[in-house]
Amino acid sequence: MREWVTVSSELLWRPEQYKPGHSHLSRFIRYLGEQGIARIEGWDALHEFSIEEPEAFWGAVIEYTGLKLQKAPDAILRGDSLISTEWLPGAQLNFAENLLAPVAAAPGQAERIISFFEDGRVVRHSNQDLLRDVAALAAWLRQSGVGAGDRVAGILGHGYEAIVAMLATTSIGAIWSSASPDFGVEAIVDRFGQIEPRVLIIANGYGYGGRLFERADQVPALRAGLSSVERVVIVRQQPECAMPGDDQGESWTDVLASRAGAPLAFTPVPASHPVCILFSSGTTGVPKCIVHGTAGLLLNHASELFFHADLQTGDRFLYFTTCGWMMWNWQISGLLADAVLVTYDGSPGYPSLDRLWRIAESERLTHFGASARYLAACRQSGLKPSVDHDLSQLRMVFSTGSPLLASEFDWFYQDGAPHALLGSIIGGTDICGCFLGSNPLLPVRRGEIQAPMLGKDIAAFDEDGHPVAEGRGELVCRSPVPSMPVGFWNDKGGHRYRSAYFERFPGVWAHGDFIGFTASGGAVVYGRSDTTLNPGGVRIGTAEIYRQVEVLPEVADSLVAGRPVDGDEEIVLLIKLKSGYELDEAARQRLKQQIRTGASPRHVPRQLLAVPDIPYSRSGKKVEIAITKMLRGEDFRGNISALANPESLDEIWHMLDRAGLI
Secondary structure: OOOOEOOOOOEEEOHHHOOOOOOHHHHHHHHHHHOOOOOOOHHHHHHHHHHHOHHHHHHHHHHHHOOOOOEOOOOOEEOOOOOOOEEOOOOEEOHHHHHHHHHHHOOOOOEEEEEEEOOOOEEEEEHHHHHHHHHHHHHHHHHOOOOOOOEEEEEOOOOHHHHHHHHHHHHOOOEEEEEOOOOOHHHHHHHHHHHOOOEEEEEOEEEEOOEEEEOHHHHHHHHHHOOOOOEEEEEOOOOOOOOOOOOOOEEHHHHHHHOOOOOOOOOOEEOOOEEEEEEOOOOOOOOOEEEEEHHHHHHHHHHHHHHHOOOOOOOEEEEOOOOOOHHHHHHHHHHHHOOEEEEEEOOOOOOOOOHHHHHHHHOOOOEEEEEHHHHHHHHHOOOOHHHHOOOOOOOEEEEEOOOOOHHHHHHHHHHHOOOOEEEEOEEEOOOOEEEEEOOOOOOEEOOOEOEEOOOOOEEEEOOOOOEOOOOOEEEEEOOOOOOOOOEEOOOHHHHHHHHHHOOOEOOEEEEEEEEEEEOOOOEEEEEEOOOOEOHHHOOEOHHHHHHHHOOOOOEEEEEEEEEEEOOEEEEEEEEEEOOOOOOOHHHHHHHHHHHHHHOOHHHOOOEEEEOOOOOEEOOOOEOHHHHHHHHHOOOOOOOHHHEOOOHHHHHHHHHHHHOOOO
């Protein structure tokens, strides 16, 4: 049984504000009773049923959400441990077929994908557009020799073409992977070089903050760095940016036109067949390639988007994200629930922070998601969306990426969208989903995540692996989750996968966050328990920054850590300079430009500081966690005997103190 922290907090939203019985969760409880599966009275009983009777629960999820299986499974799940669990063994199915089934069943020319761009362009695509273009691209991929198990990679802005590319890839049983076009060549090669894609689909540029960034010049370097790529498709996502020459790739429009009128077909694959590859942050080296299985991702997204996001037929859903963040995958799976997807490509603050709220009004959004950092910026800027816009259709607003502060709850229920459910959610790339989050059956309490997700037995463990009775502990999951990875790419024997999640507490998934539970059943997240950086909700590994900084002639060594600021996290870069150099303004700008170009704008540190020395362990590893704790105001001396140069910690502490960073 879970031990709860005794915390009282103000009620800000009540489930009575929903129409009685309107939510999928309410209807699912009735469905379980009507089908003779289980008699459920309320949320607590439903969550307990989902944990104690996983086969009955997940089988009911398949039936209720209408997931399509081309061959029935031998069982719903099988295995004697979290890491050995198989989902739907023996089944045959297709990921794209499930996402497109509601689209194919929809009548007429109804809108399905609405794409907004920073420059003011709005492009609307119908159900027929989506089905036609997915079929054409899938046929072109087949004609190009791409088949089940091959990889297709996209470097695209969040818009229509990325959605078409993912659906076309998965429709033929190939494996999709994507990145944002603001990543530099090296960062992209670090990722895609490991998975060896046969086809690369890339945008010709992107817009951000009122500026255009050309990407045609990247294509030769990408082709050189990704030797597996046989064909390149160029998408003209920015009309004002140049297109590469014909010798560098084929245009998106020509590719689709070449196979216009092709029939839409779906290749069935086994349940555990990889559907997409996401990437870890790369804290200790190049990013890990996290492989998600077809059935597991469908099951998990169906449960989360139907029951916790409460997406219903005709709902209109925008999540501000990029194609390099797992929230992109999460939003696109909204097609499962017959939702209309609204996308935005650009800066959420250009020309003003009000831009996304204006879209919410004009498009009559029912669901809207962004980072906690964005909501904090809205509060700090004094925005009043509830006053300035008609948000009467908005039922649910999601926040993730970092803990949502109580002050953001206060702002939201005063000036944001007071009638809507504010759903703070927590999960990650690792499961391409959520462990805890929104729940239309429960109230929203100030500063709290509402509850664990269905099917997920969540707890907070102390260092000895026992549930904590009070205070914070390590977030763990004690039940198998469908979208736990089927493994890491090129991880023969699964050693790296087991090491990443199951070694901290044997047999239990350790997620790497500090969390505490409340008496009401909610939770409070305190941030990462490891050294992964998370500015603005985008996970960044320190190694990705080191690879850019430590090639510069003036840098002898460096260390990166995250500093909590107003509910978010900013990157702090400590530099040990070589003799004869100083960290003047020119050097600062040179460092930032190197990181921006080689990694991405999100990797650029907010704070740069020259220090005499970088702390190392006796085994030769940088001691990032000590500086992270220092910046959090925690005891950073810990096991100081493990350091080769313990005096460096005091020197850094004094310098950070003088700089006003602690």
